[in-house]
Amino acid sequence: MGKIVFQGVTKSYHKSKVVIDDLSFTLDSGGFNFLVGQSGSGKTTILHLIHLSEVPNSGKIMIDDTIINRQTNLTNHRTKIGYVFQDYRLIEKQTATFNIKLPLYISKIKRRDRIKFFDKTVAKLSIEHLLDKTVESLSGGEKQLISIARAIVTNPKILLIDEPSAHLDRKNSLKILNVLMGIQSLGVTLILATHDIELIKASEGSRIMILKNGKIEFKKI
Ligand SMILES: Nc1ncnc2c1ncn2[C@@H]1O[C@H](COP(=O)(O)OP(=O)(O)O)[C@@H](O)[C@H]1O
Ligand SMILES: [Mg+2]
Numbered sequence: 001m002g003k004i005v006f007q008g009v010t011k012s013y014h015k016s017k018v019v020i021d022d023l024s025f026t027l028d029s030g031g032f033n034f035l036v037g038q039s040g041s042g043k044t045t046i047l048h049l050i051h052l053s054e055v056p057n058s059g060k061i062m063i064d065d066t067i068i069n070r071q072t073n074l075t076n077h078r079t080k081i082g083y084v085f086q087d088y089r090l091i092e093k094q095t096a097t098f099n100i101k102l103p104l105y106i107s108k109i110k111r112r113d114r115i116k117f118f119d120k121t122v123a124k125l126s127i128e129h130l131l132d133k134t135v136e137s138l139s140g141g142e143k144q145l146i147s148i149a150r151a152i153v154t155n156p157k158i159l160l161i162d163e164p165s166a167h168l169d170r171k172n173s174l175k176i177l178n179v180l181m182g183i184q185s186l187g188v189t190l191i192l193a194t195h196d197i198e199l200i201k202a203s204e205g206s207r208i209m210i211l212k213n214g215k216i217e218f219k220k221i
Contacts, residue, residue, distance in 0.1 A: 002187075002188060004061075006061055007062070009023045009058070010058045022059070029157070031206070033189070033206070034199075034207070034209065036193075038212075042214065043195070047193055049061060050191070051160060075108070076108075079156065083162075084164065090150070100122075125179060141176065144164060156188065157188055159184070160193075
């Protein structure tokens with residue numbers, strides 16, 4: 001579970017400029033994948049295509065051998081795919097708990113499982129002390145943790161993270177990276193987009209996807 005396939009995917013926002021160019025690749029289930037490339041190379045676009053915030057102009061995207069497109073049920077799709085936005089997109093005036101629980105109510109997860117999923121997520125990230133605080137009172141690193149908690153609370157098989165170091169110092173970035181590696185080791189397919197080469201940490205099974213001129217080159221570390 002968590003296999004991602006691109007088949008001849010092309011994406012452009014304007015006719016004159018192709019962002020993703022006839023791109024084909026397969027990401028098998030599991031694994032820590034770094035998606036790197038310069039600013040503007042299309043990293044966020046790739047994540048948006050998987051998350052179905054954008055659709056390709058041509059080509060096919062498959063998750064676990066099922067094509068995703070405009071007909072796909074978005075609620076079901078997004079229960080399976082966690083997304084950590086670059087700018088967090090948390091509800092600032094609400095508590096951490098409120099924010100983390102939100103996807104559980106939007107998804108069709110059974111009532112008795114909601115509490116279980118929430119408790120598991122909180123324990124995994126050691127964020128007990130943040131739960132009753134409003135998001136606006138948290139630091140950048142703490143917001144990032146809450147944003148990750150919200151993304152994994154439904155037990156997704158794929159986790160997408162966009163530029164986690166964008167608003168954090170080096171120490172907090174590395175801390176978040178370790179948290180993500182812990183989550184990934186439990187079996188999700190994780191894609192972390194970054195233009196921060198220093199963030200790429202050698203770890204067995206990690207893959208580097210280098211995005212340039214609309215194509216991806218793979219490297220294994
Ligand atoms: N919604 C959009 N409308 C128009 N152009 C866009 C949109 N999103 C991204 N782009 C353009 O697509 C290219 C790739 O952007 P993006 O995927 O955000 O790259 P990255 O995340 O690597 O910085 C850029 O030239 C950007 O300006
Ligand atoms: Mg981006």
